[in-house]
Amino acid sequence: MNWNQLQYVITIAEEKSITKAAQKLYISQPSLSLSIQALEKETGIPLFERNRGEMKLTYAGSLFYEWAISTLHSHTQLEWKLGDIVSGSRTLIRLGLSPHRSERLLVKESFVLAIPDSLCPFSDPSQKEEDISATPQIHLPALSAIPFILLSEDHDLGKISRKICETAAFHPNIRCICTSSNTAFSLARRGMGATFLPEIYARTTSFPNIHFFTPDHFHDTRDICAVYRKNIYHHAQFQALLALLHEIVPAIYRAA
CATH class of the missing domain: 3.40.190.10 (Periplasmic binding protein-like II)
Structure with missing residues (x-):
């Protein structure tokens, strides 16, 4: 079992088609089928069943699917944490501000x-x-x-x-x-x-x-907040950005 096979199961489950999954994963359909067959042989139980041309998860497949998502998520978090250790690492941060309650209240606005x-x-x-x-x-x-x-x-x-x-x-x-x-x-x-x-x-x-x-x-008043996902690793750049927002945004509202 490897990381690719976990992603294969997730993609097939979401696309409900070997053909569409292979196209999305940029691999050949025979290679994808052989990989899933090898995984089913290793686990000792079918993960998919065909129903009117659709690939549907079996009960065991549903359990494997949830585990695969959680495992790949943890793997990504680990990569981010290790990346923070690397000197000079850079990370793309998508930023949004919202007038709703969230993880970090910045200021109350009138x-x-x-x-x-x-x-x-x-x-x-x-x-x-x-x-x-x-x-x-x-x-x-x-x-x-x-x-x-x-x-x-x-x-x-x-x-x-x-x-x-x-x-x-x-x-x-x-x-x-x-x-x-x-x-x-x-x-x-x-x-x-x-x-x-x-x-x-x-x-x-x-x-x-x-x-x-x-x-x-x-x-x-309404709350102006920084919005970000829960349960993910907040790398050093992200923490620095939050600290900067927490300092600058209230200063704008206090400015004369």
């Missing part, structure tokens, strides 16, 4: 209302602040005459925007509904309407024609 100059009921330029702690509060019912740009209800920020309005007993005059916060912000900059945004927009953007406000009645 929300702001972006209003273009042409629609803003306040003319005092001192009310435009990039520091969220200094961003002036606003009473939503006072904005009944202003058109709003909201995100769709299946979007996380779309749900939050509607909750903000509901909490204030405010019924916004909706001009349009978007599918992304970037689109909503772009329309707001063009004077199309006011829109709710994550506070990061107020901290990292500087547009002279946009005022940012915080709703005076809504103080909920």
Whole structure:
């Protein structure tokens, strides 16, 4: 038994075909069949049965399949750990940030209302602040005459925007509904309407024609987290990246 045979069983089980599995594994069909036959002879029990042209796992095959997945996973983890010992090793890291609970909470984020100059009921330029702690509060019912740009209800920020309005007993005059916060912000900059945004927009953007406000009645936040798989070995580069994110992301939100 070898590592290749474990992968052969997994691929045949997933493809349900010797032919398709051989194509995916880049080996000949006869070679794959002979390898499986040798494995079945070694284990002393059939791992597959043919059913109307499909290769299906037997009960023993199902047990072997689960064991093969676990074993190859452990083998991969071991390779990563050993690779960390090698000087100068490099690893590809796929990074994602999500406003949901996960392995590492980075920061709690609030929300702001972006209003273009042409629609803003306040003319005092001192009310435009990039520091969220200094961003002036606003009473939503006072904005009944202003058109709003909201995100769709299946979007996380779309749900939050509607909750903000509901909490204030405010019924916004909706001009349009978007599918992304970037689109909503772009329309707001063009004077199309006011829109709710994550506070990061107020901290990292500087547009002279946009005022940012915080709703005076809504103080909920959402968690901004680094998301990564459980039960895998976290190599040195990955740990360094997490530490860097944990340091930099909160600093962005604290920055004045």
